[in-house]
Amino acid sequence: MPMKGRGSSQLHEIDRWEHGVGWLAYPDETMQRASHAVEVDGDVWLFDPVDADGLDDLLAEYGDVAGVAIGLDRHKRDAATIATRHEVPVYVASWMTGVADELDAPVERFGNSLGDSGFQTFRIVDRAVPPWQEVGFFHKELGTLVVPETVGTVGYFCAPGERLGVHPMLRPIPPRRALYGYDPDRLLVGHGAGISENAGDELRTALSNARTNLPSAYMQAFKSMLSN
Numbered sequence: 242m243p244m245k246g247r248g249s250s251q252l253h254e255i256d257r258w259e260h261g262v263g264w265l266a267y268p269d270e271t272m273q274r275a276s277h278a279v280e281v282d283g284d285v286w287l288f289d290p291v292d293a294d295g296l297d298d299l300l301a302e303y304g305d306v307a308g309v310a311i312g313l314d315r316h317k318r319d320a321a322t323i324a325t326r327h328e329v330p331v332y333v334a335s336w337m338t339g340v341a342d343e344l345d346a347p348v349e350r351f352g353n354s355l356g357d358s359g360f361q362t363f364r365i366v367d368r369a370v371p372p373w374q375e376v377g378f379f380h381k382e383l384g385t386l387v388v389p390e391t392v393g394t395v396g397y398f399c400a401p402g403e404r405l406g407v408h409p410m411l412r413p414i415p416p417r418r419a420l421y422g423y424d425p426d427r428l429l430v431g432h433g434a435g436i437s438e439n440a441g442d443e444l445r446t447a448l449s450n451a452r453t454n455l456p457s458a459y460m461q462a463f464k465s466m467l468s469n
Contacts, residue, residue, distance in 0.1 A: 250293035254435040258427065260383055263435060266293035273395040273433045274318070277387065279358075279380070280304050286358045288312055288378065288387050292357065297326070308332050308349070308356055312389030314340050314374040316431065321346035322328045323442075323447055333357060336367065346352035364393050365419045371410070377419070384426030386440070390415055392447050394433030400450075400458035403444045405436060407451040409462050415451040420444060 256263035258317055261279040276290040278300055284307035285300055300306055310319045315375040316338055319438040321344045324331045330349040333341050341348045354361055365388065367374050378387040393396065399406035405428070407415045424441035436443050 246430065248443045250291075252293040252295045252299065254299070255430060256427075256437070258437065260385075262299060263429060264291075264293060264296070264299065266291040266296075270419055271395075271397070273393075275429070275431055275433055275435070276318075277429045277435075278303060279360075279383070279385065279387075279429075280308075281358050281360075281380070281383070282356070284308075286310060286355065286360070287320075287323065288429070289389055290320060290323050292322055296323070302463045304455065308358070310351075310355055310378065311337075311340060312376050312378065312387065313431065314338075314372065316389055317343060320344065328343075328405045334362065334374075336363075336364070337374045337376065339372075360387075361409040364389075365389075365416050366411070375411075377423075378424055379425065385429065386423050386425035386427070386444075387429045388420070388444075389431040391420070392428075392444065393430045394436065397462040398432060398458075400454035400461055403450070403454065403458070405430075405447040406458060407447055409459060412458060415448050420448060 250266040253268040255263045263277045274291050277288040280303040282303045285304045287309045301390050308329050309324040310332040320331045324346045330347040331344050332349050332351050333354050336348040360380045363377050365375040365377045375390050427437045428440040429435040
C-alpha cells in the first residue's frame with residue numbers, strides 16, 4: 242500500500258454518529274488520513290479534511306458547512322479547496338505559524354474557541370525542534386474530543402495489543418499534561434478510525450503506556466514501513 246493516496250479517491254465512511262461522520266478519502270493508504278465533520282446546531286465544522294468524490298453529498302446530510310479547521314501545522318491537506326467550494330474560511334489557531342500564508346483561501350484566526358462551534362481549543366504541542374504545532378478541540382455538550390496527530394488508531398501508531406497509540410515521534414515524551422484532563426465520550430483522531438466507547442480510558446491508557454510500550458511500538462512501525 243502507498244503511504245499517501247493520490248489520484249482518484251474512494252470515499253469510505255468512518256465514525257458515523259448522530260452529530261457527525263468521518264471519512265477516509267484513500268482507504269488503502271498506509272497513513273489512513275482521517276477527516277471529520279461535526280454538526281452543531283445545523284452548522285457543519287470540518288477538521289483536517291481530505292477531499293473526495295461524493296464528499297459534498299455526505300456533508301449535506303448534516304447541514305451547511307460553516308468552517309474548516311486545521312489542527313496540525315502539517316495538516317493543510319485540502320482545507321483551502323473545500324473551504325473555497327463552500328465559501329467559508331479556514332480556521333487556524335492564532336499561535337500557529339507558517340500555515341495561514343500557505344492557504345489559498347480566506348483565513349480566520351481563533352483563540353480559545355473555534356468560532357461559534359462550541360468547541361473549546363487548547364495547545365497539545367507547540368515546539369520548534371522538531372517543528373510541531375498541534376491544537377486540540379473539545380466539545381463538552383457533545384462529549385467529543387478531536388486530537389489531530391498525538392494519538393491514532395492506525396497500525397504504525399500502535400504497539401501490539403494497543404487500540405490507541407501515541408505518535409512514534411512523541412512516545413518518548415508524550416504530552417500528558419495537555420490531554421490528561423479530558424474524559425470524552427468520543428475521540429476523533431487524524432489517522433485511523435476514532436473511538437466511541439471508553440474513549441477517556443483509552444486516551445489515558447495510551448498516554449500512560451507510551452514509554453513502556455515504546456520498543457514494541459517502534460518495531461511495529463518499522464515492520465509497517467517495510468511492508469510498503
